[in-house]
Amino acid sequence: MTEAKPMQMNEPDVHFHGGRATGPVILDLRNISLSFGGVKALTDISFDVRQHEIRAIIGPNGAGKSSMLNVINGVYRPQQGEIVYRGQHRKNMDCYGAAKSGIARTFQNIALFKGMTVLDNIMTGRNLKMTSNFLLQALYWGPARREEIAHRRKCEEIIDFLEIQHIRKTPVGRLPYGLQKRVELGRALAAEPEILLLDEPMAGMNVEEKQDMCRFILDVNDQFGTTIVLIEHDMGVVMDISDRVVVLDYGCKIGDGTPDEVRGNPDVIKAYLGGDSGH
Numbered sequence: 001m002t003e004a005k006p007m008q009m010n011e012p013d014v015h016f017h018g019g020r021a022t023g024p025v026i027l028d029l030r031n032i033s034l035s036f037g038g039v040k041a042l043t044d045i046s047f048d049v050r051q052h053e054i055r056a057i058i059g060p061n062g063a064g065k066s067s068m069l070n071v072i073n074g075v076y077r078p079q080q081g082e083i084v085y086r087g088q089h090r091k092n093m094d095c096y097g098a099a100k101s102g103i104a105r106t107f108q109n110i111a112l113f114k115g116m117t118v119l120d121n122i123m124t125g126r127n128l129k130m131t132s133n134f135l136l137q138a139l140y141w142g143p144a145r146r147e148e149i150a151h152r153r154k155c156e157e158i159i160d161f162l163e164i165q166h167i168r169k170t171p172v173g174r175l176p177y178g179l180q181k182r183v184e185l186g187r188a189l190a191a192e193p194e195i196l197l198l199d200e201p202m203a204g205m206n207v208e209e210k211q212d213m214c215r216f217i218l219d220v221n222d223q224f225g226t227t228i229v230l231i232e233h234d235m236g237v238v239m240d241i242s243d244r245v246v247v248l249d250y251g252c253k254i255g256d257g258t259p260d261e262v263r264g265n266p267d268v269i270k271a272y273l274g275g276d277s278g279h
């Protein structure tokens with residue numbers, strides 16, 4: 001994979017959160033409102049994401065977290081507000097366009113091809129990068145063959161990085177849940193995204209699996225320079241790995257800042273302790 005240039009201390013617009021450097025704003029969500037019929041999923045939400053940042057979105061069930069990720073990757077179009085991505089006002093972008101522009105995501109419920117091997121699942125993440133036409137691919141001839149070899153090499157690099165060499169030929173459906181989540185991360189990484197959206201990457205994992213996943217998220221961010229936006233319910237994980245945290249409740253933003261700032265925010269404490277959110 002292409003390694004990111006290390007962030008220079010004297011670059012303009014470089015910020016430090018918890019000792020790690022983040023760059024200028026890469027994604028700016030301004031006054032986003034989204035409803036489904038009478039249900040207001042998001043009301044006037046604004047926050048930004050800096051390059052190379054690990055940005056968490058937290059909040060009780062039904063707070064609007066997944067809807068927010070779906071707005072970022074073009075699955076939902078908000079009725080109000082604007083999205084500025086890499087300095088450009090993004091209009092009418094669907095999820096294909098978002099993926100093409102460098103935004104990849106994983107899902108709350110694993111969305112892999114269970115009968116296919118780990119390697120083949122990760123290869124599906126390269127689809128957008130494939131340039132040779134269908135006929136050449138079918139004939140497996142010339143440029144198509146060279147291209148496929150290059151894509152496979154990239155996938156093997158990801159497999160090594162995620163330490164899943166031993167299961168590369170195993171059908172995904174036979175793997176334990178924690179490893180399936182890791183394969184899903186691998187598929188998203190295969191697209192070489194600039195921004196990676198992770199929807200509850202640790203859900204359903206045991207402590208050891210969570211530790212592994214945390215390490216991989218930090219390594220992806222560190223070694224490839226990938227900006228990460230994640231939804232996570234495990235507060236220990238969120239507070240440990242995030243640079244900044246945005247807190248939603250009933251579709252409204254009630255907190256935004258460093259883990260320490262958010263931890264001390266009375267509205268956040270009330271949302272988590274005052275209601276029956278179950279967290």
Ligand SMILES: Nc1ncnc2c1ncn2[C@@H]1O[C@H](COP(=O)(O)OP(=O)(O)OP(=O)(O)O)[C@@H](O)[C@H]1O
Nearest residue numbers: 036039040041059060061062063064065066067068
């Ligand atoms: N496709 C949809 N159609 C109708 N209502 C929806 C849809 N998607 C989300 N909602 C509603 O929008 C609100 C926010 O839901 P969302 O799934 O974004 O919350 P969440 O914070 O991700 O919750 P959870 O932690 O339970 O995953 C909820 O009231 C939900 O019922």
